[in-house]
Amino acid sequence: MKIIGLTGGIGSGKSTVVKMFKSLGVPIYIADDEAKKLLAKSKVIKRKVIALLGDDAYTKDGPNKPYIASKIFNDSHLLAEMNGIIHPKVATHFKRWVSKQKGRYCIKEAAVLFENDGYKKCDATILVTAPEKLRIQRVMARDGVAKEQVLERMKNQWEDEKKLKLANFVIENIDIEMTKKLVYNLHKKITNLFC
Known part of the structure; x- marks a missing residue:
């Protein structure tokens, strides 16, 4: 079974994207x-x-x-x-x-997939991105925390620019309907490429 690593900065919407892959029958491991x-x-x-x-x-x-x-x-x-x-x-x-697990591939979702070299044990990687301002708003709303606390957490993760160099695929998660299409198309692509 092929292992696809999925990551993204805090507030990028990794969980949303993971649920979309799960709805397509992909086994998901949330590290x-x-x-x-x-x-x-x-x-x-x-x-x-x-x-x-x-x-x-x-x-x-x-x-x-x-x-x-x-x-x-x-x-x-x-x-x-x-x-x-x-x-x-x-x-x-x-x-x-x-x-x-059964299936052609599984997804391992990890917040620090690149930071801790976990990507090296994956057959491919997906990076979920969103503009920083949107990410901060999402985390403040989700966790009920101040902007400063979100920025503090962000400091412990690499910038997207650094992660982009290591990612095989990118899903920009701004609009939910567009994200669904991107996930579906990527699922087909991964199935054809690796399986």
Whole structure:
């Protein structure tokens, strides 16, 4: 089975595009969701995260996400350490998941596909883009956060210009109907190219 990596900056609409591919019958693996599950369930990860960030990283109910975010998104060293704890476990989980899938290709959606070299393990990549102003508006509306917080998160991701050099395909996600057409056409193209 071919593996197509899908990524895009915060607010670009990766989730929307992923749902469109899913409606076409493509198996979808959302790396960030699996990372969150592992953060909550894995005793090994919990132990390592507490060693890195302190006891406040977890409450009796599970990961203390606001605390963890406040630490790692303001410190690139801590973010890299955190990724080093979680990404190898996600990669192992993904391999097992792929072996159980049926179909011609699957999509692995990951926010930092290029930043952490995950694209090197994909047969091709899709970059979802949108103008920065629109992306900021989307995240502010979705997460109920201030513009400054969105810009802070954006600093931890590469600029689209840098990602464009590594992407095989680009979907500009501004108008929902146009995006549907782009996804459908790309699905046909990938099926013909790789399968």
